[in-house]
Amino acid sequence: MFNIDMVYSWQFAPGSEISVTYKDLAEDYETTNREGYGRNFGRVIGRPQNNSLSLKVLYYLDYLQFKKKI
Incomplete structure (x- = not known):
């Protein structure tokens, strides 16, 4: 399993903020990992990935x- 989470937050006024979040997940559920770190990492990165981007x-x-202005 390989997971990346990146978050950018910007506070533009007191109590107010914008957050952008990016998440990436690559996973491989093989039970045997005898090939070494490099090959295992390459195999996991080559698998289908789930990506998400959110804005808050x-x-x-x-x-x-x-109320005073009205």
Whole structure:
């Protein structure tokens, strides 16, 4: 199994942020791993992979400030 998780977060205002997450998973469920590290790693990387990319935006609204403007 080979797994990569990368996260980038940016706080652009107090209490507000943007997060971008990338995940990659390659797996091989062989029970025998006698070929050595290099061959096993190559075999796992060559298998089908599951990739995902997500974006999350949190924005803080101050209700009291908003109420004063209305």
